[in-house]
Structure formats: structure tokens, C-alpha cells
Amino acid sequence: MSLRKPIEFVSLEDYLDGEKESPTRHEYVDGHVFAMAGASDRHNLIAGAVYSRLLNLLGGGACRAFISDMKVMVDANTYYYPDVVVACDAPGGDRYTRRQPILIIEVISPSTERTDRFEKLPAYKRIDGLKECVFISQDQLFIEIHRRIDGDWRTEILTKPEDELLLDSVGLSLTLAEIYHNADIGPPPQV
Numbered sequence: 001m002s003l004r005k006p007i008e009f010v011s012l013e014d015y016l017d018g019e020k021e022s023p024t025r026h027e028y029v030d031g032h033v034f035a036m037a038g039a040s041d042r043h044n045l046i047a048g049a050v051y052s053r054l055l056n057l058l059g060g061g062a063c064r065a066f067i068s069d070m071k072v073m074v075d076a077n078t079y080y081y082p083d084v085v086v087a088c089d090a091p092g093g094d095r096y097t098r099r100q101p102i103l104i105i106e107v108i109s110p111s112t113e114r115t116d117r118f119e120k121l122p123a124y125k126r127i128d129g130l131k132e133c134v135f136i137s138q139d140q141l142f143i144e145i146h147r148r149i150d151g152d153w154r155t156e157i158l159t160k161p162e163d164e165l166l167l168d169s170v171g172l173s174l175t176l177a178e179i180y181h182n183a184d185i186g187p188p189p190q191v
Helices: 012-021 041-058 113-124
Strands: 002-009 026-029 032-036 064-067 071-075 078-080 084-087 101-108 132-137 143-149 152-158 164-167 172-175
Touching (some): 041 064, 041 101, 078 113, 101 113, 132 164
Antiparallel strands (some): 002 032, 084 101, 164 172
């Protein structure tokens, strides 16, 4: 979750150096630094449910799962902190950033949805090796998967507890019931 009011103009070098020591996480877009706000219990439970399954699946292999504190470099001037990321690239000289994610998951809320959809999603889609970008609503049973197939992005929507989120990039399948198990999401509103 982020507050979309930039703090100040900062050089990339100052951002990267400062982020290692800062008690608050910040995202970086074209010299502007955005402080990250805390997340709700529901947000954490949903992200944690997916992360724990990814962590168990991937173990100590070449691909690793990270939760919320791993930066992803979109390009030379854009760094975000996805809620969950899977990357197969070695950390190299920077243990705080991954440059080649294959899977990005954002848990969205009303306060972050606009930024996630209209700023981050187009940016994430520019990452060459990214195979899937998943938006999980924290307030209702709703998952949106953006999947790269033969160079084109396709979207799939899931809304039922029995629907399966198939993460082809890592070979994992989760039902919405599993993802939302502890999140205390009620039934969808009746119309």
C-alpha cells in the first residue's frame, strides 16, 4: 500500500542507499519517492496465505518467493515493492532488489486500486521476463490474473470460492477459499 504523494525529488543513488537504512519503505518513480503505508490485517493474511504456499513449493530452488520488503526494478527509474514476488535471478551485488520477476502479486484495497491498476500494472507489463501479474482484492472474493501468453497479455477473473488461481509461472494452484481462508470475507452482496 502506498501514499501517492511524493516526498521530494531524490537521485536514484540516494534512494537506493537511503532505502537500506530507512525504517519506512519507499517506492521510486522518476526521481519521486513515495512512502509506503501500513497494511490491514486482511491484506497481510491474504498475502501471507499465497506467500506461504509459494515458499513451500519453491523451497531453496533457483526461484525464490519474497513478501512485501523486496524491491522490484521495473526500469532504471522505477522501483516498486509488490506484496508478493517470485524471481529467479540471482541477487548479484544488490540483495534488496530483484530485476527479473516472473510473478508479481498485489493485494489491492480501495486506497491502492487506482495506483495498482493504472500505474503499476502497465509498468509491470514492461518487465521482459514477467509471466503473471495478479491482483487480489482484500475486500471481496475477486482475483484478476494478467498472464503473458505468446507475447500478449490476457486477463482472467475469479470470483467464486471454488475457483482456482492457476499460477503457471511456478506450477501452483490455489482456490479462492484457500487464499481468503482467514481473511473474514463475507459472501458477495445480493443484487
